[in-house]
Each structure stands twice: as C-alpha cells, then as structure tokens.
Amino acid sequence: MLGNYLFVLPFMVFFLTFTVFPVLYAIYMSFHDWAILAKEHPFVGLQNYAFLLRDDFWWLTLRNTLYFAFLTAFLNTVFALIVAIAVHQPIRFRDFYRFIFYAPVVLSVAVMGVVAAWMFNTQFGIVNYYLTWLGLPAVKWLANPNIVIPTLSLATVWWGFGFPMLIYIAGLQGIPGHLYEAARIDGASGLRLTWSITIPLMMPSIFFVAVTQLIAHFKVFGQPYIMTGGGPGRASFTVIMYLYQTAWRFFRMGYGTTIAIGLALVILFFTLVQFRIFGRRSTIEY
Amino acid sequence: MAATKTFSTSYRQRNLLSRLGLHTFLMILAVLVGFPIYWSFIVSVTPNEQVFRWPLQLFPDAPTLEHYREVLTRQDLQLPRWFLNSVVVSTIITVLSLFVSSITAYAFSRLEFPGRDFLFVSILFALMVPGEVTLIPVFLLVRNLNWLDTYHALIWPAMASVFGVFLLRQFFLSIPKEMEEAAVIDGAGRFRIYWQIILPLSRSALVALTIFTFLGAWNDLFWPLIVLNRLEMRTLPVGLTVLNGTYTQERALIMAGAVIASAPVLLFYAIFQRRIIEGVMLTGMGGR
Incomplete structure (x- = not known):
C-alpha cells in the first residue's frame, strides 16, 4: 500500500516545489523589502500593503484591468452565444464556419498582438483604410486614451471568441430536440424559439462563460504589452504589466508580490462567486 | 387544403x-x-x-x-534557433507532463493509500489560487537553481499542472472497474494496468490534453519572457515581441516572423480540426 505513494510522488514533488511553497513564500515576501540584489531583505510588516492602498498607479492599472476584463468578458459572452446559436442551426458548411471561428484561438498572443497592432495602426492600418474608403473618418484606435481599451478588447474578441463559442455549442447539443417540437407545432418562429427555449436553458453555460472569461481577462498582459506598451500615456497599463515592471524592471520583488496578491484577491473573489453559482452545476437537468 | x-x-x-x-x-x-x-x-x-x-x-x-530569407538569416534574430527551442521545450513539456498527470490521476482514481482524499482536495484548492501569486517566488527559485536561460526554467515548473490531474482523474473514474478485473486475475501489476488498460481506454481525453498542453507551451509568452534573456535561448513568442519592438518599420519582416511562429499550429489545427474542436467540447480546455 505504501508503494502506491510512488505513483503520486513525482507530481507531489513538483506541486510542493512550484505551487505550495511559492504561495507561502509569496505571502512571506510581501512582508519584506525585497530588492533582488540586496544581501538583506528587511522585514517591513504591512508597509507594502499600506503602500499599495495609497499607490495611485496600482489603482489606475486596476481600473484599466477591470475595464478591459468586464468589457471583453461581456462582448465574448454575448457575441459567442449569438454565433454559437447561428452555427448550431442545421445548415450547410457549419463545420467550415466553426473551423474558421476557432482558428485565431490557436495563435499565440504574440502573433495576435503584432497582427492586431498593425491592423489598428492609425496611419497604415487596414481598419482605417477601409473606414476612409467608406467615407468615414479615420480613428486613432491605439493612440487615443479613451478608446485604446475598447480597441484591445475588440482585438481580443477576434482572437478568442471561438473558445466560448465551442463551450456554448457543447451546451446547445445537450438540449433535447423534443422541447422545440411542441412550440414549433404551436407556430412559434425561430427567433421566438431561441428567446423562450434556448436562452433560458443555456443560462448555466452563459454564467459559466461570463465568470471564466472575466477571471481569464483579469490576467491580461500580452495584448497591451505588444500593441501599446501601456500607452498612450498610461491609458492601457494593466496590473500584470505593473507587476512585470515592478519585479523585472525595478527588481522590487517584495512589492511585486504584494501587487500579485492584490490582484489574486480580486480574482479570488470572482472565483468564489463562480464556485457558489456552479457548485452543483453538474446536477442541472432539463 | x-x-x-x-x-x-x-x-x-x-x-x-x-x-x-x-x-x-x-x-x-x-x-x-x-x-x-x-x-x-x-x-x-x-x-x-x-x-x-x-x-x-x-x-x-x-x-x-x-x-x-532575411528573417531566417539575420544574426541578431536567430529565428531558426528560436524555432528549435520552441519545438524542443513544447515537446518535452507535453510528454513529461502527460506522464506525470496521468500516473497521478491513476493513483487518485484507482489506488488506496492513507490520506489520499485529503491530498486530492488540497490539490483542488490550488486551482483556486491564481498563478500570478507564484510568479515571483518561482522566478527566484529558478534563479537560485541557476536555471535562468535554460530549458529547465520552462520545463519543470510546468509539471505542476493541477488541471491535467483533475481532468484525467474524472475521466478514469468513468471507466468501469470490470475492465481491469481480467488483468488483475492474470496477475498484472498496478503499473501494467495503468499502462496497458487505463491509458488506451482514455485516448480521447489524453489526445485533447496532449494537444492543449502543447499549444499552451508553444504559445506561452509571459513566463519565457521572464526567465529567458539570452538571444539564442528565446522561444518564438518572445522572439517575435523582440522582432516587433526592434524592426518597427519593417512590417513585412515582422509578418514573416509571425507566419513562421504560427504556421505549425495553424497547419496542425487544419489537419486535426475535428479532434481539436471535439477536445474543447469534451474538456473545456483550449482557450482563454
């Protein structure tokens, strides 16, 4: 029976080394002034946390991050559902459409970033080219502090909506067909069927997508890092970019961990919301 | 009428x-x-x-x-080497972590040992902790081990994938126990049951996990950006951001780099699209 431990031993070693110990160490570090090259890392108590609460830049990056995450999660949740319902209809080429819509998801954020950065370039970007071709004014997509985050959000939806779309399609496949038949005999239109049968039955999937999307996009880094560098000014500087800058540009590891823990608490809050809502998700029946 | x-x-x-x-x-x-x-x-x-x-x-x-030709031969870019790094690292991570996750999942779903359920629940708790918290401590650990600018820095931290263990355990639990009984009567050991019965019966889950582990490793930007500094040690996504930042005006060159970095995954996706799309719907992996 003790031999059975051998089967979990490799994983437990990695898990303890790269997850459990680092989490505890992060908490420990956040109570110290931890410059990476210094010989000593003096204990500072709650100073890092006190500083965080007074740190305007932290609040600014948190605001940017929340704005981006809520907008992107909202757009993805709604848009992916519309597309999923459209693709789920018994029409020709549905596999082809599915194939195209999921394709950008397999790209690295690095690829997505360099492509989108040029698409939304004010002077040479293809988006503005077609806008002016249509007689519309050019837009400073990434250069205007008021629209830089919606632009990043739009690019992220292009890159990622195929994933929630597939989650929705999996949900749609679970809705029994007979539910539609009675309504159809009563003469309900397709739109009516969608609104009164599909959407209510899809509510668990919709909540699931909304919360997981929100959590995922709190961690946004690559898109602004590549496309804007956090600019213009600091209009698209996100929390993870601030963490990156603090720890790997200024080498302030203690305060960096404090930022990470601050963000983690925000994420944890939404994770708990998710657990509350979906604790018994698997027991839902139609 | x-x-x-x-x-x-x-x-x-x-x-x-x-x-x-x-x-x-x-x-x-x-x-x-x-x-x-x-x-x-x-x-x-x-x-x-x-x-x-x-x-x-x-x-x-x-x-x-x-x-x-230019992006592949420029001395200050080393793109062929980045490509090699990405291939080697992603492959090693995929193979090793599939083995580690599956054998762990097997133990948690089939074997008895004291504290098993407690261990499993504590692992699940880790799913709730956002990975960002461990970034700096793991970085310092990797640095102290002198792993910066080596493949080790990318490979070993990736082995602690809780999600893989969780996913496979759920899948293994759905396999009827009767499938193993004949083998037990024949005197097969635990490892042989894992290797010759459980793994072959879990092909769909394993394929999905393989694909998404590989894609995740291939596409990752943040961690390699932190632990890789030397020009020749970079992976493709890190290299691409450097290319993008250095040759801002040479758009065609950057796009050639982007195409090289994404061609393998797009080709792979085109060939295995059905499996990949089914894999997403089966596991809920494969996106953000």
Whole structure:
C-alpha cells in the first residue's frame, strides 16, 4: 500500500516545489523589502500593503484591468452565444464556419498582438483604410486614451471568441430536440424559439462563460504589452504589466508580490462567486 | 387544403429567407475573422516598397520570399534557433507532463493509500489560487537553481499542472472497474494496468490534453519572457515581441516572423480540426 505513494510522488514533488511553497513564500515576501540584489531583505510588516492602498498607479492599472476584463468578458459572452446559436442551426458548411471561428484561438498572443497592432495602426492600418474608403473618418484606435481599451478588447474578441463559442455549442447539443417540437407545432418562429427555449436553458453555460472569461481577462498582459506598451500615456497599463515592471524592471520583488496578491484577491473573489453559482452545476437537468 | 398549402409555402419561404440571412451573417463573419490571418501572410510575401502602398493587393502580382530569407538569416534574430527551442521545450513539456498527470490521476482514481482524499482536495484548492501569486517566488527559485536561460526554467515548473490531474482523474473514474478485473486475475501489476488498460481506454481525453498542453507551451509568452534573456535561448513568442519592438518599420519582416511562429499550429489545427474542436467540447480546455 505504501508503494502506491510512488505513483503520486513525482507530481507531489513538483506541486510542493512550484505551487505550495511559492504561495507561502509569496505571502512571506510581501512582508519584506525585497530588492533582488540586496544581501538583506528587511522585514517591513504591512508597509507594502499600506503602500499599495495609497499607490495611485496600482489603482489606475486596476481600473484599466477591470475595464478591459468586464468589457471583453461581456462582448465574448454575448457575441459567442449569438454565433454559437447561428452555427448550431442545421445548415450547410457549419463545420467550415466553426473551423474558421476557432482558428485565431490557436495563435499565440504574440502573433495576435503584432497582427492586431498593425491592423489598428492609425496611419497604415487596414481598419482605417477601409473606414476612409467608406467615407468615414479615420480613428486613432491605439493612440487615443479613451478608446485604446475598447480597441484591445475588440482585438481580443477576434482572437478568442471561438473558445466560448465551442463551450456554448457543447451546451446547445445537450438540449433535447423534443422541447422545440411542441412550440414549433404551436407556430412559434425561430427567433421566438431561441428567446423562450434556448436562452433560458443555456443560462448555466452563459454564467459559466461570463465568470471564466472575466477571471481569464483579469490576467491580461500580452495584448497591451505588444500593441501599446501601456500607452498612450498610461491609458492601457494593466496590473500584470505593473507587476512585470515592478519585479523585472525595478527588481522590487517584495512589492511585486504584494501587487500579485492584490490582484489574486480580486480574482479570488470572482472565483468564489463562480464556485457558489456552479457548485452543483453538474446536477442541472432539463 | 388550400389553407395548408399557403401555410407550408409561406413557411418554406420564410425558412429560406432566414437561411439566407444566416449564411450572409456567417459568411461576412468568416471573412472578418479569417482575413487578418490571410492578410498577414500576404504582407509577408509583399516586396518592401509595396507594403505601405494602397490599395492593398489581395493577390500580390510579384510575391517574394525575400523577407523569409532575411528573417531566417539575420544574426541578431536567430529565428531558426528560436524555432528549435520552441519545438524542443513544447515537446518535452507535453510528454513529461502527460506522464506525470496521468500516473497521478491513476493513483487518485484507482489506488488506496492513507490520506489520499485529503491530498486530492488540497490539490483542488490550488486551482483556486491564481498563478500570478507564484510568479515571483518561482522566478527566484529558478534563479537560485541557476536555471535562468535554460530549458529547465520552462520545463519543470510546468509539471505542476493541477488541471491535467483533475481532468484525467474524472475521466478514469468513468471507466468501469470490470475492465481491469481480467488483468488483475492474470496477475498484472498496478503499473501494467495503468499502462496497458487505463491509458488506451482514455485516448480521447489524453489526445485533447496532449494537444492543449502543447499549444499552451508553444504559445506561452509571459513566463519565457521572464526567465529567458539570452538571444539564442528565446522561444518564438518572445522572439517575435523582440522582432516587433526592434524592426518597427519593417512590417513585412515582422509578418514573416509571425507566419513562421504560427504556421505549425495553424497547419496542425487544419489537419486535426475535428479532434481539436471535439477536445474543447469534451474538456473545456483550449482557450482563454
């Protein structure tokens, strides 16, 4: 029976080394002034946390991050559902459409970033080219502090909506067909069927997508890092970019961990919301 | 009779109309979604003097491979080496972590040992902790082990994938125990049951996990950006951000780099699309 431990031993070693110990160490570090090259890392108590609460830049990056995450999660949740319902209809080429819509998801954020950065370039970007071709004014997509985050959000939806779309399609496949038949005999239109049968039955999937999307996009880094560098000014500087800058540009590891823990608490809050809502998700029946 | 007829005709017409609308919507969307990928490829084969010229040539009349030659041979880029790094690291991570996750999942689903359920629940708790918290401590650990700028820095931390263990355990639990009984009577050991019965029966889950572990490793930007500094040690996504930051004005060159970094995954996706799409729906992995 003790031999059975051998089967979990490799994983437990990695898990303890790269997850459990680092989490505890992060908490420990956040109570110290931890410059990476210094010989000593003096204990500072709650100073890092006190500083965080007074740190305007932290609040600014948190605001940017929340704005981006809520907008992107909202757009993805709604848009992916519309597309999923459209693709789920018994029409020709549905596999082809599915194939195209999921394709950008397999790209690295690095690829997505360099492509989108040029698409939304004010002077040479293809988006503005077609806008002016249509007689519309050019837009400073990434250069205007008021629209830089919606632009990043739009690019992220292009890159990622195929994933929630597939989650929705999996949900749609679970809705029994007979539910539609009675309504159809009563003469309900397709739109009516969608609104009164599909959407209510899809509510668990919709909540699931909304919360997981929100959590995922709190961690946004690559898109602004590549496309804007956090600019213009600091209009698209996100929390993870601030963490990156603090720890790997200024080498302030203690305060960096404090930022990470601050963000983690925000994420944890939404994770708990998710657990509350979906604790018994698997027991839902139609 | 007449009433039925008008009803069915109008129903069919309405149906046709809504189908037409649906196809128009999906077709336009497909063009919008696919176009940036196509366009990046077109730019990468467009001669430099035409890159900034409008209107855009959707089918360039004088395509060139010049940018590919340049991006692959520039000494300050080392793109072939980055490609090799990405292939080696992603492959090793995938193979090793699949083995570690599956054997752990097997133990948690089939074997008895004291504290098993406690261990499993504590692992699940880790799923709730956002990975960002461990970034700095793991970085310091990797640095103290002298692993910065080596493959070790990317490979070993990736082995602690809780999600893989969780996913496979759920899958293994759904395999009926009777499947193993014959083997037990034949005197097969635990490892042989894992290797010759459980793994082959879990092909769909393992394939999905393999694909998404590989894609995740191939596409990762943040962690390699932190632990890799030397030019020749970079992976493709890190290299691409450097290329993008250094040669801002040479768009065709950057696009050639982007195409090289994404061609393998897009090709892979095109070939295994059915499995990949089914894999997403089966596991809920494969996205953000």
